[in-house]
Amino acid sequence: MTQTPPAVEVRSLHVRFGEVEAVAGVDLAAYAGQATGLLGRNGAGKSTTMRVLAGLVPPTAGTAVVAGHDVRSHALAVKRSTGYCPDVGGLVTRATAWEHLQLSARMRRLVDWEDRARELLERFELGDASHRVTGGFSHGMGRRLSVALAALHEPEVLLLDEPFDGVDPIGVEATLEVIADARARGACVLVSTHLRELAIEACSDVLVLRGGSRVATVSASEMAGEEGARAYRALLD
Numbered sequence: 001m002t003q004t005p006p007a008v009e010v011r012s013l014h015v016r017f018g019e020v021e022a023v024a025g026v027d028l029a030a031y032a033g034q035a036t037g038l039l040g041r042n043g044a045g046k047s048t049t050m051r052v053l054a055g056l057v058p059p060t061a062g063t064a065v066v067a068g069h070d071v072r073s074h075a076l077a078v079k080r081s082t083g084y085c086p087d088v089g090g091l092v093t094r095a096t097a098w099e100h101l102q103l104s105a106r107m108r109r110l111v112d113w114e115d116r117a118r119e120l121l122e123r124f125e126l127g128d129a130s131h132r133v134t135g136g137f138s139h140g141m142g143r144r145l146s147v148a149l150a151a152l153h154e155p156e157v158l159l160l161d162e163p164f165d166g167v168d169p170i171g172v173e174a175t176l177e178v179i180a181d182a183r184a185r186g187a188c189v190l191v192s193t194h195l196r197e198l199a200i201e202a203c204s205d206v207l208v209l210r211g212g213s214r215v216a217t218v219s220a221s222e223m224a225g226e227e228g229a230r231a232y233r234a235l236l237d
């Protein structure tokens with residue numbers, strides 16, 4: 001039986017910022033229709049790995065192929081194929097939520113996007129805030145809008161960096177729905193989070209990073225319960 005090639009394939013990825021080796025040899029394969037979690041302590045290299053996959057940071061060494069495009073040689077194609085929710089920032093304080101969606105739709109030359117944009121805003125309970133500037137948004141509102149923006153164009157690869165951070169239960173539910181919908185239409189989803197329980201709920205597999213390297217890939221179910229929590233804790237240091 002031929003196995004479907006991974007939608008995201010990373011081999012021996014290294015990213016160096018001056019003296020700091022942020023990513024020191026990560027390998028990962030993530031597939032269409034699945035969600036893969038990235039877990040690990042602060043500074044483990046999760047966000048840097050996500051930035052490489054979004055085509056924003058070039059690898060220092062190693063390869064990363066996203067939706068068939070090499071991130072180093074085809075960064076623009078990678079940006080087109082992905083929807084990326086950054087861990088911080090990414091919103092223009094003086095623009096409204098609706099203007100963010102409008103700009104994203106124009107940049108990606110989307111047609112008939114308004115209904116989907118409205119539906120996403122409603123799902124994240126941002127409908128009433130759609131014409132407010134994001135500079136006045138709470139942290140959780142900003143996170144919810146960032147997930148909606150990443151998902152608007154129904155990308156082949158959805159990259160969510162800390163999407164649950166500081167988000168209330170309704171927002172968490174909406175984010176889980178966005179992930180489930182993306183998987184159902186055959187997208188590949190990567191979720192970086194510190195929240196083990198939500199990683200288990202959202203993802204099929206989980207990669208644990210430590211000091212810029214992958215220390216384990218486990219099925220989400222293996223991370224569940226008290227035993228899973230102990231096993232995860234043991235992988236952290």
Ligand SMILES: Nc1ncnc2c1ncn2[C@@H]1O[C@H](COP(=O)(O)OP(=O)(O)OP(=O)(O)O)[C@@H](O)[C@H]1O
Binds near residue numbers: 017021022041045047
């Ligand atoms: N632009 C940068 N310049 C210098 N060092 C950086 C830069 N980006 C990340 N680093 C460093 O790389 C390492 C990995 O950071 P990264 O943000 O990828 O970790 P993380 O696992 O996402 O952490 P957290 O859980 O705290 O968000 C850290 O030591 C960080 O200080």
